[in-house]
Amino acid sequence: MSVRFGSKSEVLCGKICLVVDEAIDDSNGWDFLLQGQTVVQLGLDYRFCLRIEGGTEIVIQTPFLLRRECSSVRIDPEVVTEHAHVLPLLHQRVRTAAASRLGLLRLTFHDGHELEVAPCDEFENWQVTLPDGRLYVGMPGGDVASFPARA
Numbered sequence: 461m462s463v464r465f466g467s468k469s470e471v472l473c474g475k476i477c478l479v480v481d482e483a484i485d486d487s488n489g490w491d492f493l494l495q496g497q498t499v500v501q502l503g504l505d506y507r508f509c510l511r512i513e514g515g516t517e518i519v520i521q522t523p524f525l526l527r528r529e530c531s532s533v534r535i536d537p538e539v540v541t542e543h544a545h546v547l548p549l550l551h552q553r554v555r556t557a558a559a560s561r562l563g564l565l566r567l568t569f570h571d572g573h574e575l576e577v578a579p580c581d582e583f584e585n586w587q588v589t590l591p592d593g594r595l596y597v598g599m600p601g602g603d604v605a606s607f608p609a610r611a
Contacts, residue, residue: 489560492588497554508537508546515591522585524577549573563602
């Protein structure tokens with residue numbers, strides 16, 4: 461059974477799913493429905509930001525893993541010399557973007573890159589802001605908070 465409210469894509473699941481425009485909420489977590497959308501801008505400072513066509517913004521505030529094929533590199537957004545590793549993500553198309561209920565954020569891209577942000581015990585580790593203003597935040601200790609769209 462699935463419940464749909466303004467869905468952008470068909471959802472086939474054997475469990476209860478809630479589809480709300482750019483996100484599917486199920487018992488495992490959230491799928492942000494960014495498939496095929498392009499990374500149009502990267503923001504690099506004390507955090508790492510991906511701006512996706514259509515208006516979604518993903519901000520990473522703690523160290524994360526970037527993988528491709530057989531290699532993996534840990535990137536700390538606060539270390540400027542590590543920023544070069546993320547530059548190939550610019551103009552890449554998103555394959556998947558999902559967050560688990562335990563606070564793990566994972567993005568995959570059509571060129572084979574995978575980005576993974578593990579939960580952090582001390583800090584908010586990531587946030588996803590959808591075009592309508594809905595906000596999802598990876599909370600300290602591995603929880604996820606969600607906030608409604610702006611009125």
